[in-house]
Amino acid sequence: MQHRVIVLGAGYTGAFAAGRLARRLRREDVAVTLVNAEPDFVERVRMHQVVAGQDLKPRPLREMFAGTGVELRLTQVTGVDVGRKTVAVADGNGAGELAYDTLVYALGSGWNAQGVPGTAEHAYEIAGRPGALRLRERLARLDAGRTVVVVGGGLTGLEAATEIAEARPDLDVALAAREGLGDRLSPKGREHLRKVFGRLRITVHEHAAVTGVEADRVRTADGMTIPAAVTVWTTGFAVHPIARATALEVTGTGQIVVDATMRSVSHPDVYAVGDAAMVIGPGDKPLRMSCASGTPTAWQAADAIAARLTGGKLPNAPIRYFNQCISLGRKEGLIQYVTADDRAVPAVLTGRLAAVYKELICKGAAWGVANPTFGLPARRRRVTRERAAAGSAVRSPA
Numbered sequence: 001m002q003h004r005v006i007v008l009g010a011g012y013t014g015a016f017a018a019g020r021l022a023r024r025l026r027r028e029d030v031a032v033t034l035v036n037a038e039p040d041f042v043e044r045v046r047m048h049q050v051v052a053g054q055d056l057k058p059r060p061l062r063e064m065f066a067g068t069g070v071e072l073r074l075t076q077v078t079g080v081d082v083g084r085k086t087v088a089v090a091d092g093n094g095a096g097e098l099a100y101d102t103l104v105y106a107l108g109s110g111w112n113a114q115g116v117p118g119t120a121e122h123a124y125e126i127a128g129r130p131g132a133l134r135l136r137e138r139l140a141r142l143d144a145g146r147t148v149v150v151v152g153g154g155l156t157g158l159e160a161a162t163e164i165a166e167a168r169p170d171l172d173v174a175l176a177a178r179e180g181l182g183d184r185l186s187p188k189g190r191e192h193l194r195k196v197f198g199r200l201r202i203t204v205h206e207h208a209a210v211t212g213v214e215a216d217r218v219r220t221a222d223g224m225t226i227p228a229a230v231t232v233w234t235t236g237f238a239v240h241p242i243a244r245a246t247a248l249e250v251t252g253t254g255q256i257v258v259d260a261t262m263r264s265v266s267h268p269d270v271y272a273v274g275d276a277a278m279v280i281g282p283g284d285k286p287l288r289m290s291c292a293s294g295t296p297t298a299w300q301a302a303d304a305i306a307a308r309l310t311g312g313k314l315p316n317a318p319i320r321y322f323n324q325c326i327s328l329g330r331k332e333g334l335i336q337y338v339t340a341d342d343r344a345v346p347a348v349l350t351g352r353l354a355a356v357y358k359e360l361i362c363k364g365a366a367w368g369v370a371n372p373t374f375g376l377p378a379r380r381r382r383v384t385r386e387r388a389a390a391g392s393a394v395r396s397p398a
């Protein structure tokens with residue numbers, strides 16, 4: 001009997017985990033099924049480029065996973081029952097249920113309106129492809145001289161503001177940030193950011209916490225009004241509500257609490273990776289939602305599952321940060337080197353070289369999804385009947 005591993009979500013982390021599991025385990029022992037709503041792999045880290053009118057290379061999941069042994073199911077996940085070990089799915093063909101022995105939860109995240117009034121009605125978001133395409137279409141219809149306000153001074157906001165300003169120099173682009181511009185960067189990083197923002201003529205509203213969005217303006221906590229024909233909301237990400245509706249232990253933000261092997265602390269047959277997981281990293285700080293730290297969580301989960309099924313050694317590679325790679329349009333970039341726990345150090349890389357570096361990182365991430373085990377020796381140890389049974393017999397606590 002095959003051990004059934006179901007991976008939910010074929011974003012960066014789910015796709016990595018599924019490919020790596022298929023490589024690590026023998027097909028006759030383990031069936032790996034990857035479930036995703038969309039038929040292609042979406043390069044989320046490039047959504048600001050989509051907004052600016054660039055077309056991304058199509059990456060059909062069927063082609064990416066052909067011959068890997070991963071079975072693809074294109075359907076919407078609507079729920080998980082961790083007691084019965086089933087996943088509820090629904091699509092044009094109706095509703096159904098998939099049974100698992102081991103589950104890898106990698107459904108990622110969407111935008112986070114943070115309950116600010118008017119965001120749902122008036123703001124645009126770029127956390128996923130539908131939102132990015134909607135904003136792209138709106139910008140294409142926007143007349144010269146109109147104002148676009150990007151709300152959020154985090155990495156996504158910086159990338160979005162610069163990308164839009166570079167592609168549409170005829171627009172009046174502004175950034176509203178709760179803190180100072182690039183506050184979490186090194187002095188050199190901040191200086192470079194200011195230079196690029198100046199060159200692209202982006203107006204910066206610092207220490208401006210946006211508390212309301214209207215059709216043609218945003219309002220800030222200190223009573224300021226900023227005109228905005230289009231408001232782009234980039235104040236962090238929020239996970240989907242599916243995990244929160246299960247018996248899994250989740251944080252207040254709905255992320256699944258996991259141990260160092262990405263295994264749920266409440267349900268040992270469930271693993272969570274990427275944005276959906278609450279992973280404690282170096283310095284006892286939670287990893288931020290990012291591809292940079294999400295990808296190693298996928299490796300860790302896949303290797304831990306394979307090790308537990310085959311009696312191998314559990315992985316214990318620490319997950320750490322090296323740099324923050326920020327695109328500032330297509331011609332400029334900023335690579336901010338950081339400590340293991342993501343704090344800026346003085347060193348930065350800037351200019352065209354940084355833009356090329358960032359582009360290589362994005363290309364590498366997508367390539368890695370299609371080749372999750374490149375250079376990795378296939379260690380296809382047998383899954384013993386006892387271990388497979390033990391895996392599937394692990395019952396959730398009542």
Ligand SMILES: Cc1cc2nc3c(=O)[nH]c(=O)nc-3n(C[C@H](O)[C@H](O)[C@H](O)COP(=O)(O)OP(=O)(O)OC[C@H]3O[C@@H](n4cnc5c(N)ncnc54)[C@H](O)[C@@H]3O)c2cc1C
Nearest residue numbers: 009010011012013037044045077107108274275290291292
């Ligand atoms: C504009 C932008 C720029 C970014 N830049 C960077 C960067 O430079 N560096 C960096 O490290 N990070 C960056 N990020 C963050 C990064 O994209 C995310 O942290 C990363 O994608 C998380 O990976 P994931 O696999 O957890 O989730 P995702 O990549 O979001 O994948 C989740 C998958 O699950 C699928 N899914 C969701 N719900 C369902 C459902 N109910 N049923 C079936 N399938 C479902 C989705 O379709 C998707 O395929 C950026 C994000 C954005 C939006």
